[in-house]
Each structure stands twice: as C-alpha cells, then as structure tokens.
Amino acid sequence: MRKKIKLSLLLAAKVLGVFWLCRLKYRKYTRILCYHGFSYVDEHQFRPKLFMHPTTFSKRLDWLAKSQYSIVSLDDVVDGKKTASNQVVLTMDDGWSGTFELVYADLLRHHFPLMLYVTSYYAEKQIPVLNVALAYLLWKTEKITLHFDIPELGISKNYQLSSINRSVLVREICRFIDQLKNPAERLEILLKIATLLDVSLKADNRLMFRLLNVTELTALQKINVDLQLHTHRHCSPIEIKSFDRELEENRNWLSQFKNIAELRHFCYPSGEYSPAHLPLLKANGIKTATTTHIGLMAPAADHLQIKRILDGEDMELIELEAELCGFSSLMRSILKTGGH
Numbered sequence: 530m531r532k533k534i535k536l537s538l539l540l541a542a543k544v545l546g547v548f549w550l551c552r553l554k555y556r557k558y559t560r561i562l563c564y565h566g567f568s569y570v571d572e573h574q575f576r577p578k579l580f581m582h583p584t585t586f587s588k589r590l591d592w593l594a595k596s597q598y599s600i601v602s603l604d605d606v607v608d609g610k611k612t613a614s615n616q617v618v619l620t621m622d623d624g625w626s627g628t629f630e631l632v633y634a635d636l637l638r639h640h641f642p643l644m645l646y647v648t649s650y651y652a653e654k655q656i657p658v659l660n661v662a663l664a665y666l667l668w669k670t671e672k673i674t675l676h677f678d679i680p681e682l683g684i685s686k687n688y689q690l691s692s693i694n695r696s697v698l699v700r701e702i703c704r705f706i707d708q709l710k711n712p713a714e715r716l717e718i719l720l721k722i723a724t725l726l727d728v729s730l731k732a733d734n735r736l737m738f739r740l741l742n743v744t745e746l747t748a749l750q751k752i753n754v755d756l757q758l759h760t761h762r763h764c765s766p767i768e769i770k771s772f773d774r775e776l777e778e779n780r781n782w783l784s785q786f787k788n789i790a791e792l793r794h795f796c797y798p799s800g801e802y803s804p805a806h807l808p809l810l811k812a813n814g815i816k817t818a819t820t821t822h823i824g825l826m827a828p829a830a831d832h833l834q835i836k837r838i839l840d841g842e843d844m845e846l847i848e849l850e851a852e853l854c855g856f857s858s859l860m861r862s863i864l865k866t867g868g869h
C-alpha cells in the first residue's frame with residue numbers, strides 16, 4: 530500500500546514537470562548507477578538488490594538509450610575531458626557470471642561504457658560464492674532438518690531449520706567448509722548440502738553464484754567493459770596492512786587483463802570503508818572509489834567517496850527515474866532537515 534502511494538506521488542511529480550525541473554537543477558551532477566548480478570532462476574526474488582532479472586536489465590538499458598541522459602565513463606567524468614549535461618555512469622559490482630552468460634547480448638547491443646569491479650578470490654577459484662549460495666539454499670528449501678557431515682574434518686551436524694537463525698547457520702557452515710583447502714572439495718560439500726536440501730545450484734547445467742572466469746572477463750573487455758578493483762576477498766579490513774594486501778592481491782590478479790597503472794578505480798566491498806582507507810587508496814594511485822551511499826555525484830564531490838544509485842529488481846522504473854533526476858535525493862534532504 531505504501532509503495533502504491535509512493536508510486537502515485539512520483540507519477541504526479543513527473544507529470545507536473547518536477548522531474549524535468551530537477552534534471553535542470555542537477556544537470557551538472559553525475560549519476561553513478563550500480564548493478565550486481567543477474568538471475569538464472571529465481572535469485573531476483575531471493576535478493577532483489579543483488580540479482581536482477583535479465584529482462585529487467587535489458588529494459589533498463591533500452592530506456593537509458595532513449596532517455597535524456599548521456600552515458601559516459603567514470604574516466605570521462607573525473608578527467609573532465611568530455612562533459613555532457615545529465616551524465617550517467619554504469620557500474621557493476623563483484624563480477625557475477627550472469628554478466629556474461631545472461632546479459633552479454635544486451636551489453637553488446639548498446640556498447641555503453643561499463644565499469645566492472647571484480648573481486649578476484651572466487652573469480653580465480655571458480656566455485657560458487659559460498660555464503661551467498663548457502664543463504665540461497667536455506668531460503669529456498671522446504672526441508673525442516675539438515676544433517677550433514679564432513680568426515681575428513683570429523684564434522685557431523687544436525688540442524689532443525691525451523692528454529693535456527695539462518696544467517697548464523699550460514700556463517701557456521703561457511704566456517705566448516707572453509708577449513709577444506711581444496712576448492713573442488715568445498716564445491717563437493719556445497720553440492721551435497723544442496724542435494725540434502727533438495728534445491729539445485731545449477732540452471733541448464735550452469736553453476737549458479739559463480740563469478741566470471743578469465744575467458745569471460747576477456748570477452749567483456751572487448752565490448753567496452755572496464756575491469757577495476759574490488760579487493761581480493763571482498764572485504765575492507767580496518768587494519769591498514771591487511772587492506773593493502775587485499776588491494777595488492779586484487780591488482781595482481783587483474784594485471785593479467787591490463788596494465789597495473791590502468792587499475793585506478795576502486796569500489797568499497799559492501800560499501801564498507803573508514804577514513805583511514807582514503808590516504809592508502811591515494812598512495813596506491815587510486816583515482817576514484819565508489820560507496821553505497823545513495824545520491825548523485827556533485828561536480829565538487831570527493832572522488833574517493835562517490836555516492837551511487839543502487840538499481841534492483843525491487844525498484845520500479847519511475848523510482849529509478851526519480852533517483853536519476855535528483856528528485857529523491859532532494860526529498861530525502863528536505864525530510865532530513867525537517868526532522869531536526
């Protein structure tokens with residue numbers, strides 16, 4: 530009901546020309562759009578911000594192509610070489626396999642510049658991202674108990690799924706599986722748990738929750754996709770040495786695709802960062818770093834704390850339009866000021 534009222538208000542604002550006025554007011558601002566992965570089966574219902582239905586994404590790109598917005602690269606924005614009004618930058622986080630297996634044709638058709646922030650650990654291992662795959666299995670299963678064992682570690686566990694906190698359970702099982710050094714063994718246990726829960730991790734024989742491999746990343750690079758940094762293990766440790774190592778391992782892995790000097794853009798994993806990270810990024814020659822703070826990027830914004838607009842399966846087109854023109858940001862700031 531609340532959503533319906535919100536959508537009606539947005540539609541009224543659009544019809545009355547308020548979106549148009551906002552676009553004029555914020556024409557010098559840049560809109561950084563953020564996407565993640567795509568849905569092979571029903572992942573868009575499991576985590577609508579993390580996985581979008583490929584058809585929704587395709588429609589979004591078609592809409593952007595016809596819209597008043599100019600799609601530019603982040604390099605264009607920060608170098609100030611090309612300046613258009615109402616600029617939009619497309620970014621995508623993590624490097625999920627669906628970017629190649631499900632939406633390659635759409636990316637090719639539009640050939641928009643896209644910045645893809647790649648986290649390298651799972652890209653290298655080529656097994657599903659463990660915590661996300663486990664959370665999906667537990668979300669989807671209709672089983673009420675889970676019994677599994679890992680004999681080589683002497684682990685044998687019985688869980689009543691109806692009375693247990695699923696995120697705690699995901700963390701616990703991840704801890705067990707992570708003790709196995711060999712990725713093939715980890716995959717074997719994960720698939721065993723999937724069978725026990727009677728949920729498939731395969732769609733048309735393609736493994737779900739996998740990150741892009743070297744061949745797929747290379748193919749994407751050829752269609753205007755710029756591979757950039759997102760840490761090796763998808764984390765932002767507060768401890769500077771660990772953070773530095775994350776950056777370095779990520780950069781070394783990505784150096785098989787391009788010169789290290791060209792890896793100058795970074796995205797904070799899960800949007801987590803602290804002020805202590807900023808000088809370290811600078812020292813590493815990083816030009817931009819994107820966050821998950823919502824909003825438009827002002828012309829004078831700090832390039833190491835860039836705001837973005839997170840699109841998702843749970844967002845109607847008119848909500849996205851309201852974010853892009855700046856109307857939603859304006860409303861949020863008015864409501865915030867009014868609250869004080």
Ligand SMILES: [Zn+2]
Pocket residue numbers: 622623759763797798799
């Ligand atoms: Zn991420």
